[in-house]
Amino acid sequence: MKAAPEAQKRLLDLAELDSVLDRLAHRRRTLPELAEIDERSKLYAKLVTQVIEAETEAGDLAREQTKAENDVDAVRTRADRDQKRLDSGAVTSPRDLASLQSEIASLHKRQGDLEEVVLEIMERREAADTKVTDLITQRDEVRAALSAAEDRRDAALAEIEKEAADVQGRRGGVAGDIPADLLKLYEKLKEQYGVGAAMLHGGRCQGCKVALSIAEMNAIKAAPHDEVVRCEECRRILVRTPESGL
Numbered sequence: 001m002k003a004a005p006e007a008q009k010r011l012l013d014l015a016e017l018d019s020v021l022d023r024l025a026h027r028r029r030t031l032p033e034l035a036e037i038d039e040r041s042k043l044y045a046k047l048v049t050q051v052i053e054a055e056t057e058a059g060d061l062a063r064e065q066t067k068a069e070n071d072v073d074a075v076r077t078r079a080d081r082d083q084k085r086l087d088s089g090a091v092t093s094p095r096d097l098a099s100l101q102s103e104i105a106s107l108h109k110r111q112g113d114l115e116e117v118v119l120e121i122m123e124r125r126e127a128a129d130t131k132v133t134d135l136i137t138q139r140d141e142v143r144a145a146l147s148a149a150e151d152r153r154d155a156a157l158a159e160i161e162k163e164a165a166d167v168q169g170r171r172g173g174v175a176g177d178i179p180a181d182l183l184k185l186y187e188k189l190k191e192q193y194g195v196g197a198a199m200l201h202g203g204r205c206q207g208c209k210v211a212l213s214i215a216e217m218n219a220i221k222a223a224p225h226d227e228v229v230r231c232e233e234c235r236r237i238l239v240r241t242p243e244s245g246l
């Protein structure tokens with residue numbers, strides 16, 4: 001392939017802009033916010049589940065407490081009713097009186113036991129409610145930190161996009177100076193090897209850093225200035241400049 005030496009030199013400008021674009025793409029993929037968002041999202045999802053579990057437990061205990069309190073009320077009502085019967089004097093038989101008194105005593109004992117149960121549930125419920133509050137606080141803190149990280153990510157991405165758009169604009173201008181067939185070869189090599197062109201500098205390919213052999217240097221020396229030469233090692237277009245060492 002043939003191309004004017006000036007057009008070949010423009011390939012180096014293009015390669016420089018492409019390396020800036022590559023760096024920007026790398027920065028976009030490796031923003032520290034991305035890892036932070038990933039980590040915080042996982043923690044947030046975990047806390048959402050934990051809050052639901054804790055709320056369910058607290059709800060269960062609230063229902064358990066209501067039921068235990070109803071049990072206490074039922075026993076108390078029955079004891080009160082028995083007590084009224086006793087106080088009314090309607091029961092006169094000594095055997096019935098003894099039986100009624102024994103029932104009242106056992107109902108009081110039962111009421112005491114059930115009140116213990118209520119107290120024990122109330123303690124567990126208090127602990128469960130505290131756990132819910134703590135977890136909600138943690139969840140909301142993580143959500144706020146996550147939102148802040150997302151905002152920082154969006155700002156960083158917008159900055160990168162702005163810079164990339166600017167570089168793309170300049171790249172368009174440089175590409176316009178390069179003949180279509182040479183540009184096509186450059187793009188193909190870039191696709192295959194990551195970089196399409198490199199400077200020959202001091203007898204060394206700046207792309208792969210390999211020093212050219214004397215035979216290769218002689219072949220390039222003998223090639224016309226408008227001949228497009230390639231690095232035997234990395235296949236990039238080798239651009240000759242006064243610093244090439246020829």
Ligand SMILES: [Zn+2]
Binds near residue numbers: 207
């Ligand atoms: Zn090379």
